[in-house]
Amino acid sequence: MSIMRLSAAASVLFAAMPAFAADLPSKKAPAPAVVAVSPWEFTVGGGVTSNYEFRGISQSSNGAGVTALAEGRYNFSDTWQGYAGVSGESIKLNPYFPNPTMELDVDGGVRGTFGGLTTDVGVWYYGYPGAQNSALFPTNPGWYEGYAKAAYNVTDWLNIGGNAYFTPSYVDTGASGTYVSGTFKATLPANFSISGELGRQILGTEDLVHSGGLPLVKLPSYNTWNAGVSYAYNFATLDLRYWGTDLSKSACSTITGPSSNGGTTSKYCGSAFVASLNFALTNKDLK
Numbered sequence: 470m471s472i473m474r475l476s477a478a479a480s481v482l483f484a485a486m487p488a489f490a491a492d493l494p495s496k497k498a499p500a501p502a503v504v505a506v507s508p509w510e511f512t513v514g515g516g517v518t519s520n521y522e523f524r525g526i527s528q529s530s531n532g533a534g535v536t537a538l539a540e541g542r543y544n545f546s547d548t549w550q551g552y553a554g555v556s557g558e559s560i561k562l563n564p565y566f567p568n569p570t571m572e573l574d575v576d577g578g579v580r581g582t583f584g585g586l587t588t589d590v591g592v593w594y595y596g597y598p599g600a601q602n603s604a605l606f607p608t609n610p611g612w613y614e615g616y617a618k619a620a621y622n623v624t625d626w627l628n629i630g631g632n633a634y635f636t637p638s639y640v641d642t643g644a645s646g647t648y649v650s651g652t653f654k655a656t657l658p659a660n661f662s663i664s665g666e667l668g669r670q671i672l673g674t675e676d677l678v679h680s681g682g683l684p685l686v687k688l689p690s691y692n693t694w695n696a697g698v699s700y701a702y703n704f705a706t707l708d709l710r711y712w713g714t715d716l717s718k719s720a721c722s723t724i725t726g727p728s729s730n731g732g733t734t735s736k737y738c739g740s741a742f743v744a745s746l747n748f749a750l751t752n753k754d755l756k
Contacts, residue, residue: 509752510542514704516747521558524648524670525693525714526725527737528572530561536747552591553577560597563726569600569610578616585622592616593634612641614648626656632668640724643676644688665696672724689720691738704754708745714738 514537520527521534528534540554554576562568578591593614600610613636620630630652639646650668657663672688697710714721721738722728728735 508544510544512538512540512542512749512751514538514747514749516745518743518745520712520741520743521560522695522712522741522743524668525691525695525712525716525738526721527741528558528560528562530564530728531737531741532561534559548582550580550582551578552580563728565730566726569597571598572596573598587620589618590616595640610641612636612638614646620652628654639672639688642688643678645673647671660701662699662701663697664699665694667694668692686723689716689723691716691720697743704748704750706747706749708743708747710743710745711740712743713740 516536518529518534518536520531521529521536536556536558538554538556540552542550542552544550556574558572558574559570560568560572561570573596574593575596576591576593578589581588593616595612595614597610614634615636616632616634618630618632620628622628632648632650632652634646634648636646638644648668648670650666652664652666654662654664669690669692671690674685674687677685691714693712693714695710695712697708699706699708716724716738718734718736718739722733722735725735725737727733728737
């Protein structure tokens with residue numbers, strides 16, 4: 470009788486003990502869902518400026534202008550990225566000649582990232598709708614440049630770079646053009662930054678086709694520079710910048726035409742203080 474009681478007590482005790490893990494049903498946590506990262510990226514934006522400057526020469530007769538842009542990018546890997554973009558700018562090259570009111574640009578190329586070093590190789594096309602058969606553009610008004618750029622993050626706040634551009638026909642003149650420059654950008658606290666560029670535009674002699682039957686002209690080469698401060702807030706950037714060149718007013722008129730009716734000099738290459746407000750929105754900002 471005592472043996473039966475011990476056996477019954479043992480049965481109750483073991484029944485009350487927790488089951489071993491091997492005896493429990495398996496409940497594996499579900500594998501985390503794989504987040505697919507799209508290789509595609511894009512940027513859209515626009516802006517306003519008090520003076521549209523291109524390498525120290527006003528493209529808006531020292532007046533205000535607007536711009537809009539869009540760029541699509543594809544990441545082949547963590548190192549290589551392909552891109553293509555389009556932008557439009559309001560322009561006024563000279564008030565005394567028939568000329569277009571818009572510049573339409575298209576660019577494309579490949580960017581590389583190697584640690585703190587970035588590279589960029591591509592082609593830029595400048596188009597001027599409505600400029601055919603004008604005094605400023607006696608032939609096809611479009612022209613293009615090939616370019617190569619490199620920039621290096623010296624520290625987490627300082628970036629330095631170099632650029633090189635080449636075209637066989639600068640601004641549809643038939644004169645070759647080479648532009649080289651060095652840049653820097655320093656990131657400051659509170660979303661401020663300072664940046665600058667020192668460059669040299671080397672120009673050749675226009676050809677018979679592009680001269681419009683006039684005597685051939687050797688376009689003047691020149692140095693140009695700019696420096697400014699920027700403030701970024703969300704999608705907007707305010708930039709205040711000084712531009713300058715070493716072109717005389719008479720040499721400038723060789724490139725831009727005179728800035729007064731019947732004159733022989735141009736004021737479009739002089740020193741200029743420019744204020745710009747730009748906006749840019751990327752696909753990451755929409756998430």
